[in-house]
Amino acid sequence: MAILLTGATGSFGLELLRSWAARREMPDIYCLVRAPDTARGLARWEAFCEVHSLGRRFIPVVGDIEQTELGLSLASRRDLQARITTIVHAAAHIRFDAPYALAHAVNVAGTARLLDFARGCAKLNRVCQISTLYVAGQRMGLVPVGGGPDGAPFNNSYEQTKLEAEAVALGSGLPVEIVRLSLMPGRQSDGHVHRYLDLHMLFEAFGRGLCSAVPGNGETCLDMLPVDYSAACLAAHLDEPAFTPGAIHALAAGKQAPSLTVMYESIAMARSQRGLPVPPPPAFLPDADYAALLSSEEPEQFGVSFGTQTILRTVGGYLAKAKTFAPSEKLLAFTPTPLAEWLPRVIGFALDDNWGRRRNSPARMPAVGKMHAP
16 A cells, blocks of 8 residues: 555654554655755655654655645656555645635635545555544534534634535545544643644633633533544544545544533643643633624623634634534554643643743644644
């Protein structure tokens, strides 16, 4: 088996590589690396592998899903197409506040370009399209495996364009499967956060007393899993040669999804262990008050800073529109660790790292252009 992985330098891609690297034997893994030119791409890749102790077992391919023919020369493209048997497409623009056109250019048009490349792969037998559970948007209640927004609006452009990318992949005529992932704030093993996103900013704002009120209630759940756990499950799934083209899978916490109360306790624990002030439990706002908060020119009167108000506009719907995702049991290769055991490690790592502002923590590879990998 020879695998082409996009999004290799993102949070999920990194954990896939770490999972494969821990094996004595593994397939050939070709990693699409985005860079302005080959020399800088290879240098970027070497730095990434060194920082994350990946060794030299993976094969870098400098290219870009935003470019025609993935930015590959004819010779390079044909050589790669002659080798690849499986494509794992994990690259995406993941900024929740991105304009729709920007998210579409990467998540939808980029997927279409990758599928065009896939059509030329003579030995191709599988395309695994990585998506998100939250393509369900503001739908509420139980979301079955493969369930969509069911007429509900989206919270942000990321959700919308990931669902559109699913449709492009499923309509391609190729042997495609979709794997929808939970929110993945960090590793369960050591709490490591590879990239800080909106959810981390919300955790930080709450811990600093800048978000004393949120939508939902103490029992509202938010589906989250450790990123290294999710990657290990997908790697095990890819080991199985038989799969159902057109299938949509949900790698979800399901009934084990943590409540806001559990998340508060995890934040409080991590802060207390470091001698930091622990904020009181948040106030929970009914729908009308939450709508007033989002539109207010004085969010401080709700106990929310202007910056946190902006964050809530993109991710607050995850709390305001409570839902539970039914997981695909076949993907849960291992029993997930309860959130109360691993989220304090993630919060602790982020606190020690000053939420990504301190660069003497396990280093992150310098970014090049837009963020393309979850």
